[in-house]
Amino acid sequence: MPLDLIVGLPLEEGKAPGTTDAFVQSMQEKAADAYALARKHLGVATEWRKAAYDLRTREANFEVGGWVWYWYPRKYRLKSLKWQKCYIGPYLITRKIEPVNYVLQKSEKAKPFVVHANKLKACCGPTPISWLESSGSVIQTAGQKGKTDGILLTVEAQSPVHPGGFDFMHNLGGHSPSPVTCELPVRRRARPQYLADYVC
Secondary structure, eight states: OHHHHHHOOOHHHHSOOSSHHHHHHHHHHHHHHHHHHHHHHHHHHHHHHHHHHHTSOOOOOOOTTOEEEEEOOOOOTTOOGGGSOOEEEEEEEEEEETTTEEEEESSTTSOOEEEEGGGEEEOOSOOOOOHHHHHTOOOOOTTOOOOOOOEEEEEOOOOOBOTTSOBHHHHTTOOOOOOEEEEEOOOOOOOOGGGGGGOO
8 A cells, every 4th residue: 555655564564474384373363363252242242132031031930740731833724823722731740850841741651751841831720630649659850869658558368269169268267367558669660761861
């Protein structure tokens, strides 16, 4: 430029790299500095956006053993979405995976699956009977160790009877045995592999 002819080049621009390796190294350092500056400004912008987003968020807390609706919208041809049911269920919460994931189950024999708390809504209407309380299993949060209690079962012992109708206890003059109360341990099941990624 004409200005450079009058004033002269700055000291940094006047010292051009002598070799190709020096030029490549200087370009790498400039690119690294530029990327570092861009990451710094992007981090500040992310914090501002997060603060603005958290102003309208409300933490959803659901208890284990409660019934919820699951957000599952489906699009059909020639049908408006606003006239369709976007929530299905109700589903029973069987376990909570910290901090915002829950394990749902439709019935006692149905396959459980993991969903986010934003897709759930509390069910305030009539719900089916929970099978968690009737089975006697212990409900606990993932990552916590709980005490497992057994199931009390009363079994009425009967005297052995021969297939031909011969009663051994009656013919031997024995008395009928009294009912026996025994405690059955709860079956321990291994943790599914697809839930391993949700453990904090």
